[in-house]
Amino acid sequence: MPHLPNTTKGRRTRTKLLEAxxxxxxxxxxxxxxxxxxxxEAGMSLGGLYRYFSDKEDLFAALIADTHDDLFRASGATEHRIEDDPYQALLEANTGYLTHYYDNRDIMRTLVEAASVDPRFREFWWQMRNRHVDRFTTVLRLKCGMEAVDGIDVRGMVEAVACMVEQSAYVWYAQEELQRAPMPLDQAAQIVTRIWHAAFFGNRR
Incomplete structure (x- = not known):
């Protein structure tokens, strides 16, 4: 049966397997x-791998286990408060999200593929995106008193704009080899932030 190692050697081996x-x-x-x-890839026997992971799904689940939480934290670590300076708060949030996405673009690309063929990872992806949508919807309602935008429910707006950022990150970074030119992270953050800001706060800066 697969197990979580409780020795230093075992933990190093598990890390080596995840890197492979x-x-x-x-x-x-x-x-x-x-x-x-x-x-x-790891230079180990197949039996040795199965001592740590029961199957490919278990292995990939372990690989992405921390990515979700890290991505969520990275997009929430802002110095500015949205009710005081919405543009800067959004810029900091988007910069954190895109930077972490870029650093883990190989995992995020694989997650999109896995979600299309495996219900387990489709559910993981769904929970991952809804966690972001729910957080920002709550922030707009509690901090900015925003229940609707021009008569449209605020959560629907948040979901649409969040999808734009997620898909932009996927196109720019998870599939970067298809781009004619690289998209710099600072420019990417400015692009998506202008769209976020215009959608919820108008074009004023």
Whole structure:
């Protein structure tokens, strides 16, 4: 049975296996990845891999376990309060999100693929995006007294704009090799922030 190691050596081995898994998933995708491929990448036996992870799904779940929380924290760490300076607060939130997305673009690309073929990861992706939408909806309602925008329910607006940021990050970074030119992170953050700000606070800066 797979287990969480309680020795230093075991923890190092598990980390090594996750690093190998990340390389394999990034190279061949979720569907193409195999346990034997990860074992080969790590220079371990297949039996050794199964002592730590029960199957490919368990391995990928472990790989993305921290990414969700890290992404959520990165997009919420703002120095400015949205009720005082909405543009700067949004810019800081979007910069945090996009930077962390970029740093984990291989995992995020694989997650999108996994979500399309595996109900377990479709649910994970759904909860991940809804956590962001719920947080910002709550902030707008509590901090800015905003229940609707021009008669449209604020949560629907938040969901639409959040989808724009998520898809932009996917196109710019998860599929960056298809871009004619790289999208700098600071420019990306400014682009999506202007759209966020215009949607909820008008064009005033």
């Amino acid at each position: 898994a990340r390389s394999v998933f990034a190279r061949v995708g979720y569907v193409g990845a195999t346990m034997s491929g990860v074992a080969t």
